[in-house]
Amino acid sequence: MNFFMHYRKHILILVSIVLLVTAFFTYEKKSSFTFVDNALTFIVTPVQDGISKISSFFTNKINERKLNKENELETEDLVLKVKELESENEALSKKISLLSEENDELSSLLNIAKKYPDFETIGVRITAKDPGNWYDSFLINRGSNDGIYSNMPIIDSSGLVGMITEAGKTHSKAQSILDSHNSVSAVCLRTNDTGIISGDYTLFEKGLCRMSYISPTSSIVPGDEIFTSYLSDIYPAGISIGIVTEIGLEESGLSKTAVISPTANLKQMDSLLVITNYKKQTSETSTED
């Protein structure tokens, strides 16, 4: 013990360096849980599950209360609105028939209509979120026992959410598109402009992300919808990511950037879908390392 006390500073520095080096080499390299990780999830996740279930129960109760009050006020307004909308509806239904013809043509071009129903999905629930304020990763309640491996895309009913980064036996770690580690190759179908969507520190808290490397000559405007492109190995093409809210020119002037508001509700995520059959390679590569 005397030895330790005498050389404690040297030992501390040595241990720090060893830890720093391992941290550097494991940075974003892990794709599946180790034995220790799985053992720890076995201890910690039941607690997390319990707490998140209890807390979601109470938030649901509170939200219900709020909604009930709001609903009573709203119904009066709504009755009036219904009459207005009925008249509008007739005009619009004529337009829709025209647009649906156009839509059929376009989607057959893009093969979206074909691809969407083919996805095999597993429903998952979020059990815990990153306690830090820098990144947006979370744990979900399914793992490799249910056929979930790293690099599988996660969606919700309206759009892209993120991807699995590490898969454990019963739980896995995932990253949303708001996380600055994540980047998605994206395309604007209206103008055919491609770009990269990634999380941004300054937009993260507002629930927005940034699309960069858009061609400076592109005619992209706020309101355009952005989809995943066919260039990605991880994300299947044609999943809605978000809607452009702001356009800017990069400082260098060589490309445009856009602020994207995701279509998926990323601030109040609860249950999500994991696409399991997009690429067969994902399961093979993840078992290798």
Added chain:
Amino acid sequence: MRIIFTAVLLVVNIALQSTLFQLIAIRGVVPNTAIIIIVSVALLRGRFEGLLTGFFAGLLQDIFFGNALFFYALLGMLTGYFCGGINKSFYRENFILPLVLCAAATFLYNMAIYLTSLIMMGNINLLYCFLNKILPETVYTSVLSILGYRLLFELNEMIEYKERFRRKLF
């Protein structure tokens, strides 16, 4: 006894931090209760226990949410070590010092995260991060530390009392 107690405390803390504390976030900023525990244990029990608590608290966060193994463990370890250094030179009943130390620790902890992000990814605005992430978290955590330290102080007294009792028996 003490080891089991601290382990349970850390597990419950990571579970609470990742679930319930998301609900008490102010402007999207969640208080870092792990730092409160590390600082309190270091102040009450000294360097070595502060170091161990910091290491394991960080390790839990690394495993569940980190991008690199041992990164948060290293930060927690150093926090525990340096806060434990002044364990002998002040009265435990002093409730201002933990607050100041928590603020300093949270600030340095976040600056370390900022610097590593800068090295790994680049192009991050320091002023924005400082005003919107580091400062709110520092203030929130140090305010909560008054409560947290008080709680851990009482628990520590309780355990120490029991340990004294046991030693007398044998």
